[in-house]
Amino acid sequence: xxxxxxxxxxxxxxxxxxxxxxxxxxxxxxxxxxxxxxxxxxxxxxxxxxxxxxxxxxxxxxxxxxxxxxxxxxxxxxxxxxxxxxxxxxxxxxxxxxxxxxxxxxxxxxxxxxxxxxxxxxxxxxxxxxxxxxxxxxxxxxx
Numbered sequence: 001x002x003x004x005x006x007x008x009x010x011x012x013x014x015x016x017x018x019x020x021x022x023x024x025x026x027x028x029x030x031x032x033x034x035x036x037x038x039x040x041x042x043x044x045x046x047x048x049x050x051x052x053x054x055x056x057x058x059x060x061x062x063x064x065x066x067x068x069x070x071x072x073x074x075x076x077x078x079x080x081x082x083x084x085x086x087x088x089x090x091x092x093x094x095x096x097x098x099x100x101x102x103x104x105x106x107x108x109x110x111x112x113x114x115x116x117x118x119x120x121x122x123x124x125x126x127x128x129x130x131x132x133x134x135x136x137x138x139x140x141x142x143x
Contacts, residue, residue: 044065044066044068044088045064045065046064046066047062047063047064048062049061049062049063049095050063060094060095060096061093061094061095062093062094062095063092064091064092064093065091065092065093066087066088066090066091067088067089067090067091067133068087072128072129073087075121076111076118076122078121079118079122079125080117080118080122082114082117083111083114086110089105089107089133090104090105091103091140092104102137104133104137106130106133106134107126107129107133108126108127108129108130110126111123111125
């Protein structure tokens with residue numbers, strides 16, 4: 001499993017890429033659009049910063065974008081129904097003073113706890129997803 005680890009506090013098996021951007025709200029839609037158009041995947045989104053804003057508070061941007069593709073989801077569920085709790089696999093966007101950081105756990109790390117029961121097919125799916133997620137991360141963090 002290839003994992004890209006950023007400076008110190010990023011946990012193991014988490015990939016991270018920085019993108020110098022304008023405020024996070026501008027970058028958030030960009031990350032979702034790249035994922036959905038470049039790789040024919042669906043996406044979900046949640047953001048504590050947006051909820052806080054609605055209540056009159058300002059906190060750094062921190063949206064979570066869940067990414068999925070139906071063909072992989074069907075295969076994953078056939079291999080391991082319990083692994084379904086991990087779908088969609090998430091990207092985490094955190095606002096920094098100089099832009100934003102996009103972080104994610106590699107699909108092979110996400111599904112690792114289920115491989116013993118899900119077998120070779122689940123491992124194969126995770127291994128196929130790793131480069132797709134890496135490409136989404138690379139494309140989303142291009143200047």
